Amino acid sequence: MKRIALLGATGSIGRQALEIIEAHPELRLCAAASGSQAVDGLAPLTQVGGDLTELLERAEPDLVLNAVVGFAGLPATLWALERGVDLALANKESLVAAGDLALEAQRRGGGRLLPVDSEHSAAFQCLEGRAPEQVHSLVLTASGGPFRGRARDELTDVTPEEALAHPTWNMGPKITVDSATLANKGLELIEAHFLFGLRYEQIEVVVHPSSIVHALVRFRDGAALAHLGYPDMRVPISFALTYPERSATSLPPLDLQSGVTLEFHAPDLETFPLLALARRAGEQGGTHPCVFNAANEVAVAAFLAGKLPFLAIAEVVAEALAAVDGAPARDLDDLITADAEARRHAEEALKVA
Ligand code: NAD
Ligand code: MG
Numbered sequence: 003m004k005r006i007a008l009l010g011a012t013g014s015i016g017r018q019a020l021e022i023i024e025a026h027p028e029l030r031l032c033a034a035a036s037g038s039q040a041v042d043g044l045a046p047l048t049q050v051g052g053d054l055t056e057l058l059e060r061a062e063p064d065l066v067l068n069a070v071v072g073f074a075g076l077p078a079t080l081w082a083l084e085r086g087v088d089l090a091l092a093n094k095e096s097l098v099a100a101g102d103l104a105l106e107a108q109r110r111g112g113g114r115l116l117p118v119d120s121e122h123s124a125a126f127q128c129l130e131g132r133a134p135e136q137v138h139s140l141v142l143t144a145s146g147g148p149f150r151g152r153a154r155d156e157l158t159d160v161t162p163e164e165a166l167a168h169p170t171w172n173m174g175p176k177i178t179v180d181s182a183t184l185a186n187k188g189l190e191l192i193e194a195h196f197l198f199g200l201r202y203e204q205i206e207v208v209v210h211p212s213s214i215v216h217a218l219v220r221f222r223d224g225a226a227l228a229h230l231g232y233p234d235m236r237v238p239i240s241f242a243l244t245y246p247e248r249s250a251t252s253l254p255p256l257d258l259q260s261g262v263t264l265e266f267h268a269p270d271l272e273t274f275p276l277l278a279l280a281r282r283a284g285e286q287g288g289t290h291p292c293v294f295n296a297a298n299e300v301a302v303a304a305f306l307a308g309k310l311p312f313l314a315i316a317e318v319v320a321e322a323l324a325a326v327d328g329a330p331a332r333d334l335d336d337l338i339t340a341d342a343e344a345r346r347h348a349e350e351a352l353k354v355a
Contacts, residue, residue: 006243007033007061009054009078010069011041014174015092015118015235019067020044022240025252029243033061037074055081067118067243068093071176072299073341076100080334086111090242092118095299098192099292100337102330105196115197116242121190122197123238124216124229129198132221140200141218142190143210144269145170145233147182150211154273160312162305170213170233179302183315184269188280189298192291195284202285207277208266214256215264230256275316283323289340290328296344297322297351304352314355321351 006023010016011034023029034045035057041048049057055077058066065088068075075093080100082089084107091097097104108115117123121142129137148167149157165182166175173181180186187207194205213233220226231237232253240251256262271278276298283290301318304310310318325347331337 004029004243005032005062005064006030007035007058007063007066008045008069009035009057009066009075010037010071010093011044012036012039013069013071014172015067015069015239018236019069019239019243022236022243022251026244026249032063033057035070037070054078058082058087063087065090065243067239068096069118071095071174073099073296076337077334079104080107082111083107083113083115084111086113088114088116090116090118090239092239094119094189094193095295097196098189099295099341100331100334101192101196101287101291103334103337114245116245117193117197118235118238118242119190119193120233120235120238121217122194123241124231125194125198125219127229127241128217128219128227132219134199136221136223137200137204138220138222139204139206140194140198141206141208141220142187142194143213143215143217143266144184144187144207145181145213146209146211146269147184149182149273150209152273154313157273157312162308165305165312169211171235173235175306176299176302179305179315180298183276183302183312184274185276185280185298185302185315185319187269188277188283189295191277191280192284192294202281207269209269210264210266212263212265214262215266232256276319279316279319279323283328286328288328288330289326289337290323292331292337292340293323293326293328293344293347294319296341297348300345300348300352310352310355317355318348318351322347 031045033047066082069092076096079096218228283294301315
């Protein structure tokens with residue numbers, strides 16, 4: 003029996019996780035939390051908003067599935083890593099923001115960090131059991147989002163409704179906008195750096211419109227392993243929740259005879275500057291990734307509220323990054339300060355954007 007605490011239970015990942023948990027008698031929900039919607043009766047212990055680590059203390063789970071959106075998921079990530087409680091991580095923002103601190107906490111705690119992000123679940127499976135020196139590079143695939151193939155001047159007036167119409171994945175609003183700007187792939191690049199200990203120059207992003215190949219690892223002998231599957235988050239959620247059993251899901255096996263298109267090309271970094279901004283923030287290190295994430299959260303919220311043009315999301319993030327020194331965080335308090343400062347710079351940039 004595995005006792006699971008599900009944080010972000012009302013979201014896109016949360017609801018799909020509930021489906022997986024229901025289908026497995028050996029998985030039991032011991033706690034559920036959301037940001038604002040009711041979760042009464044979902045689990046023996048529930049909480050709406052507030053400090054999620056209080057809920058985790060009471061619940062004593064075997065595994066935490068962190069499916070909260072944004073920096074708000076950070077305390078729960080650190081709580082699980084520090085205590086050696088297995089962490090199934092969908093909340094990429096916490097690992098991007100806390101990077102080094104999160105890995106130190108995991109080293110102390112000794113628990114598992116199981117990625118739920120589809121690309122990282124795929125990469126984890128391709129990399130599992132290989133020595134780091136065998137690995138040449140990792141390729142993360144991006145669908146390209148709803149605006150793939152458009153030029154910059156065709157994005158001036160796009161609306162939140164257009165940005166929310168994702169071609170292959172059905173997700174929460176924040177990550178859907180991040181997919182349209184490619185900030186999501188930027189966050190995932192930093193996430194992969196920390197999860198797999200790869201240098202940034204070893205991680206490549208390619209656009210792959212059908213979202214069938216989720217990640218590909220090249221090895222030093224010239225071989226490459228790819229992970230394929232239909233774009234459905236229940237697969238990586240199930241993999242993380244039932245690890246290392248790889249339990250069955252209700253999903254159909256990949257049908258190659260009905261036609262699967264595998265097409266790859268380079269991302270358009272001029273039209274989608276957030277990917278390059280994230281790479282630079284990652285390479286600079288320190289709290290630059292935390293600042294990238296914070297400013298992006300502020301800008302995306304403003305875009306969704308109809309207060310910021312689509313193209314200005316990247317400008318707000320660039321201005322926040324230029325305004326900070328990005329010094330490394332020694333602890334969670336430092337990180338919270340860096341996050342708050344970045345949000346202030348982003349709010350200032352919003353006023354003139
Ligand atoms: P969503 O917006 O659908 O759901 C977010 C959940 O977080 C909701 O349950 C909400 O109540 C909860 N929440 C928000 N703020 C909170 C707070 N302060 N305290 C407690 N709960 C809070 O988002 P989503 O699409 O499910 O994404 C969740 C996370 O998973 C994000 O980090 C996203 O990047 C990542 N992710 C999602 C997908 C996907 O397919 N949806 C794929 C890969 C990664
Ligand atoms: Mg992903």
